[in-house]
Amino acid sequence: MTPATLIVAGLANGSIYALVALALVLIYKTQDVINFGQGEILMVGGFVGYSVLEYTHVPYPLALLAAVVAGGALGAAIERTALRRVAEQHHITLAMVTVGFSVLIKGVARLPFGSDIYTFPAVLSSAPVSIAGAEMSPQSLITVAVALVVALLLFLFFRLTPAGKQMQATQQNLTGARIVGINPGRVFSMTWALAAAIGALTGVLAAPLALLYPDMGSDFLLKGFAAAVLGGLESVPGAMVGGFIVGIIEMLFGGYISTSAQQISSFIVIIAVLLIRPYGLFGRRPVHRV
Amino acid sequence: MRGKSSGAGVLFALAVAAGASFAAAVVRAEPGIANDTIRIGMFGPLTGPVSMYGYPINNGAFAVYKQINDLGGINGRKIEVVMEDDACDPAKARAAAKKLVDNDNVFMVHGGSCSAAAYAARSEFIRARVPNVIMAATDDKISAPVNRYIFTTTLTGSQDGHTMLRFAKSNRAFKRLAVVRHDDDWALSRMNAIREDLKAGGIELVADEVLNRGASDATAQVLKIKESKPDAIFIIAYPAESAVFVRDARKYTLAGTMIGSAGMMDIMDMAQRAGGADVAEGVYTNAFLRAPIDNPDMQPYADLVRKYFPDTRLQTLNFNGMSGAYAIIAALKAIGPNPTREAFIDALDKLKDVDGGPGYCKINLTPDDHQGCHDAHMWMIKDGKVIVVGPTWPGAK
Numbered sequence: 273m274t275p276a277t278l279i280v281a282g283l284a285n286g287s288i289y290a291l292v293a294l295a296l297v298l299i300y301k302t303q304d305v306i307n308f309g310q311g312e313i314l315m316v317g318g319f320v321g322y323s324v325l326e327y328t329h330v331p332y333p334l335a336l337l338a339a340v341v342a343g344g345a346l347g348a349a350i351e352r353t354a355l356r357r358v359a360e361q362h363h364i365t366l367a368m369v370t371v372g373f374s375v376l377i378k379g380v381a382r383l384p385f386g387s388d389i390y391t392f393p394a395v396l397s398s399a400p401v402s403i404a405g406a407e408m409s410p411q412s413l414i415t416v417a418v419a420l421v422v423a424l425l426l427f428l429f430f431r432l433t434p435a436g437k438q439m440q441a442t443q444q445n446l447t448g449a450r451i452v453g454i455n456p457g458r459v460f461s462m463t464w465a466l467a468a469a470i471g472a473l474t475g476v477l478a479a480p481l482a483l484l485y486p487d488m489g490s491d492f493l494l495k496g497f498a499a500a501v502l503g504g505l506e507s508v509p510g511a512m513v514g515g516f517i518v519g520i521i522e523m524l525f526g527g528y529i530s531t532s533a534q535q536i537s538s539f540i541v542i543i544a545v546l547l548i549r550p551y552g553l554f555g556r557r558p559v560h561r562v
Numbered sequence: 563m564r565g566k567s568s569g570a571g572v573l574f575a576l577a578v579a580a581g582a583s584f585a586a587a588v589v590r591a592e593p594g595i596a597n598d599t600i601r602i603g604m605f606g607p608l609t610g611p612v613s614m615y616g617y618p619i620n621n622g623a624f625a626v627y628k629q630i631n632d633l634g635g636i637n638g639r640k641i642e643v644v645m646e647d648d649a650c651d652p653a654k655a656r657a658a659a660k661k662l663v664d665n666d667n668v669f670m671v672h673g674g675s676c677s678a679a680a681y682a683a684r685s686e687f688i689r690a691r692v693p694n695v696i697m698a699a700t701d702d703k704i705s706a707p708v709n710r711y712i713f714t715t716t717l718t719g720s721q722d723g724h725t726m727l728r729f730a731k732s733n734r735a736f737k738r739l740a741v742v743r744h745d746d747d748w749a750l751s752r753m754n755a756i757r758e759d760l761k762a763g764g765i766e767l768v769a770d771e772v773l774n775r776g777a778s779d780a781t782a783q784v785l786k787i788k789e790s791k792p793d794a795i796f797i798i799a800y801p802a803e804s805a806v807f808v809r810d811a812r813k814y815t816l817a818g819t820m821i822g823s824a825g826m827m828d829i830m831d832m833a834q835r836a837g838g839a840d841v842a843e844g845v846y847t848n849a850f851l852r853a854p855i856d857n858p859d860m861q862p863y864a865d866l867v868r869k870y871f872p873d874t875r876l877q878t879l880n881f882n883g884m885s886g887a888y889a890i891i892a893a894l895k896a897i898g899p900n901p902t903r904e905a906f907i908d909a910l911d912k913l914k915d916v917d918g919g920p921g922y923c924k925i926n927l928t929p930d931d932h933q934g935c936h937d938a939h940m941w942m943i944k945d946g947k948v949i950v951v952g953p954t955w956p957g958a959k
Binding site for chain 1: 611613614745771772773774776778779781782783785786801802805806813814834837
């Protein structure tokens with residue numbers, strides 16, 4: 273067993289966790305709330321992509337686009353119809369709203385799809401390719417590549433576009449953003465749409481690897497949350513690095529220590545890291561001006 | 563005066579007689595039994611994450627009851643079914659059992675497709691002395707040690723494990739065995755039986771790897787098993803995780819014959835999830851049904867499901883609870899026109915070689931053994947189709 277194969281497999285899984293973490297971080301930075309429905313948004317993306325592929329037989333990129341658009345619309349709708357109304361309430365209230373949406377979305381998905389497990393076709397054949405002695409499926413390769421491209425695009429979006437700058441300004445200082453004429457409601461909607469679009473994209477990438485069913489999102493949410501905490505909860509690069517680390521740790525733990533503890537391995541390491549760096553790898557200690 | 567007193571005496575005697583016969587009738591009335599119906603309770607995961615084991619399984623058994631009703635019922639009584647949801651949750655299962663027993667007054671219960679839920683409901687049936695024939699749950703501890711009120715006609719976990727190892731041992735070339743499994747009670751009941759049989763020698767366990775429920779990747783498990791160079795690999799996992807393992811086993815060119823537990827019986831469905839029939843070519847699975855659903859032997863039972871549940875998508879699960887329904891019908895017929903629960907239990911205890919319909923087993927129950935099915939056989943995917951292999955390796959003596 274080569275460590276390279278395990279690390280590469282860990283990177284593929286880790287890129288899914290990283291994208292989930294990225295979406296969680298975006299919303300957390302804007303509204304100080306963890307979106308407990310992010311796993312279900314991922315699931316919605318998977319099912320939209322699957323349905324478009326299955327019933328319209330369009331090329332894969334179009335199915336991916338449809339899922340991203342649907343995810344974005346769902347995110348904006350959640351923000352506009354529910355979160356906006358309780359935006360000034362305690363964070364726990366906001367978190368409970370996202371829990372409610374998590375349950376609701378899962379329940380609605382069961383109406384047409386039941387609890388059956390669906391197979392999302394892989395974009396490319398399952399025959400592995402060998403890279404530097406490590407075996408990797410083309411699907412995994414695409415997943416890693418897309419995760420890196422999304423992170424890069426997000427970086428450019430925040431740096432180069434007015435919308436990105438408005439979102440950053442709102443995240444940094446809500447009152448200040450209001451004073452300079454930024455509409456926070458619009459920024460919140462954009463953030464939710466962006467995070468949900470990333471979630472839906474993640475669903476289309478994850479579905480061929482993980483199979484497709486209404487409950488598929490829970491495990492990804494948990495791992496994505498772990499990745500976000502490890503990275504620092506407010507750091508976009510931290511989310512990416514955290515995701516890759518979680519993916520690699522669980523693979524190496526399963527390969528060299530025990531498969532029975534594989535699922536909890538990443539959490540053990542995260543607890544250890546947080547004991548040393550309580551604000552995560554890329555997080556900063558909050559400064560309170562007096 | 564005398565006449566008056568005599569008339570009053572007669573009236574009094576008639577009243578006493580009427581009261582006595584009414585009281586006797588009340589005493590005799592058996593819960594769930596009316597002049598023209600027998601009420602049977604069912605429960606299972608009708609909602610929730612594992613609801614795929616709910617209606618598909620229950621409706622298969624229900625179809626058998628509907629057919630018997632159309633043929634005139636049992637001793638003039640038609641079977642009425644009351645269905646409750648346990649959502650595969652032990653607490654909800656106990657509530658469902660209580661409702662069936664105390665509110666619905668069912669005669670007996672044919673239900674329990676989730677092991678944890680069926681085990682939780684068990685104590686309610688024993689308390690109320692209501693017979694429960696397990697629908698499809700496989701955990702051994704539900705039906706053993708023997709309790710007078712609990713029966714099963716499905717292949718239990720330990721029997722699943724025993725028959726898997728028997729099959730592997732029938733190929734004398736198999737010396738090294740690897741196992742990939744979940745770490746829950748469902749998988750342990752099979753694994754414990756396998757470990758017990760391995761003591762007899764002949765095959766060595768070279769790897770025992772855990773694949774967690776909900777796993778979407780089996781790279782670590784496949785690579786560790788590959789290092790152990792097994793001749794045969796047992797897959798003791800639910801269908802989705804089995805598909806993940808088979809997919810990754812092919813991806814990393816894992817050698818060795820893969821043999822699934824009965825949890826993988828819907829093997830073509832598993833193959834599709836793994837990437838297609840060619841991915842699962844040469845993979846075996848233990849099976850407690852007599853044949854795959856497209857086999858002519860299964861036609862009468864498939865027709866039954868299609869007739870009474872025309873909107874249902876026919877799948878292997880539809881047949882999982884039918885053998886219990888045939889056993890229940892056989893016992894009800896045996897006890898004649900005045901059924902009681904105790905007589906019904908006595909009749910179940912005497913069932914011998916009852917045809918389990920689509921089930922591979924003949925049902926045999928005794929007061930000392932309430933697990934009615936001890937046998938299974940193997941299916942495999944060959945040339946893109948599911949074929950019946952038999953209880954031992956092809957050509958083995």
